[in-house]
Amino acid sequence: MHKQHTGGGILLLSHVGFSFVEDLAEALRARGLKTFVLSSRPEPAHPGRLDDLRHLADHLTAAPEHVLTHRDVESCLAELRERGESVLACVTVWEGYRHLMAFANETLGVSDLGEKQILGLRDKLALRNRLFDAGLTRVRAAELTPASLADRQRAEGRYFVKPVSGIASYGAFPLTPRTTWVDIERITAESRDDTVYASAFGDDGLTFLVEDYLPGREFSFEVVVTDGTAHVVALHEKCEVTETAGTVLENACTSPPVGVGEAERAAGIGWVRGLLAELDLNWGCFHIEARYEDSRWDLIEVNPRVGGSLISHSTRELTGGASLLDLWIDSLLGPEGFTERLAALSYTADGATPTQNATFFRVFFAEKGRIASVRVSEELPLAPVVTHLLLKAGDTVEATAREVFLGQLLWSYPRGEAERILPELARASAHAIDIQYESQERGGPR
Incomplete structure (x- = not known):
């Protein structure tokens, strides 16, 4: 049972209108809490998203740009105070705003990590080497430059490339002899035009590190x-x-x-x-x-x-x-x-x-192309307890250096039956979402 609160709410920071807002709002309603949403401007592909949030939230503040700032958070908190609202805390699941959540919670007097700690965690290059010095990792990292790229390729070891500050595996991949600096520049240029993810790469934009695999x-x-x-x-x-x-x-x-x-x-x-x-x-x-x-x-x-x-x-x-x-x-x-x-x-x-519970979930990714149809298979050994379809017929998927989610399914079963259920479920679920593209006679989930 959740303790019921009265007269207060939580501020949710939403990136371009999303960031698990529905799930968070449901959790707040279960506690008798109000839902206050501060959202950055949605993408043009979602023109009605702010109207959706207005129906969902007790109060919505819409920022003018695609990325929230400290000033947006300060203004929103001031606006809520002027309205007589009691803001108990701030939450966001969008990693690019996690430091803003810390800033808001500090302003509200709520126990949380400090903003500098959050930004330090998001610097994967400095973090990796700090943990190496402490004996908590076997791997060191270096800034990726044309010179360090060539050095690693000459060494013929196994290495991995990823953004210094990144999210959702964007631009993260194993280094191969075929990797060129042009590839890195292409991903960097692509990231600048990515409305959703650009804010997650820090003030200096997308930079990379290379580390042992x-x-x-x-x-x-x-x-x-x-x-x-x-x-x-x-x-x-x-x-x-x-x-x-x-x-x-x-x-x-x-x-x-x-x-x-x-x-x-x-x-x-x-x-x-x-x-x-x-x-x-x-x-x-x-x-x-x-x-x-x-x-x-x-x-x-x-x-x-x-x-x-x-x-x-x-x-x-x-x-x-x-x-x-x-x-x-x-x-x-x-x-x-x-x-x-x-x-x-x-x-x-x-x-x-x-x-004694166990779970299995599978995430499906879309390929480049215009989607003709998407459906969930009815021929599965166990019915999923959660079904999310994130794309629909008519949507167009562009090639990108980040994953493009198609859908996701979750199954739950007794832990004692995992040995029997899991192998069959893992096998059958690989084709649980059938997707067809207009340019293909038949497509399949990746």
Whole structure:
């Protein structure tokens, strides 16, 4: 049960009209809280989005540009105060605005990370080398330049390229002998015209780092930290990861993970807590991506927010009702008994799972072309508990250095039946969304 509040609300920062606003508003309604939305200007492709938000929110403030600023946040908070509204906290799932959330919460006197801490986490080059010096990663990183690109290619090792400040695997890819500086310039130029993602690359625009390639299975730790105590609420294993020339597509995840046992999970939880302590991260919600190889955990990146796609929904199924968005909101509000409830929903230090639930979800990506039709297959071994179709017939998909989401499906089942259900579900779900393109006789999800 959520504690019911009266007379107050939470400010949601929305990027171009989206950023999980519907899910957040639902969570606020369940608590008897008002929904205040500050949104940047939507893209031309969504002319009615602000009207949708007006119907959804108790109060909407629409900024004039595609990217929110400190001034927008200050003006919105002042406007709400003048209206007599009580703003209890600020939340955003858009990583490009996470520092603005910290700024708003500091203004409101809410416990959260500091704005400088957030910006420090988003500098993946400095962060990687700081953690290397602390012995928490085996990998060092360097700025990607024409010279460092040529050096790595001559060395003939395995390396990975990604933005210094990035999001959603945009421009992240393994370095190959065929990679040229022209490729880097092309992705950089493309990013400048990307209304949705340009704000996530920092004030200097898209710059890149190159680091040693991390082998092993890929996982993500979903973590909520309150007053210096870290709770691992969920641990997802990425069952399928596709690396392309311009991005990395994370196709499917399951939780609890099947590729590591309790001892390995316990080691991972200890490693996560050490990493958070080293970085002095005492508050917040984190999506920590990692790889496991040769009995050792190593970092991909630390995201100071909930995971994207269906991570929050998956956590809700795993915990029996509390999504990551729910837990993040409650960590800001601090209702009575929250710390005890959070601990009961989280992994124990020895790697034991808190419930008998398991999940599997698959994300589908679109290819370049005009879509003729999209439908969900009815021939699946288990019906999904969440179905999101994000594109429709008539939509046109352009080639880009970031993934273009087509849809996503989530399944839930008893953990004791995972050995029987998961292999068949993983196989059958690969074609769960059928997509056809006008330029193709028959298409298929990627």
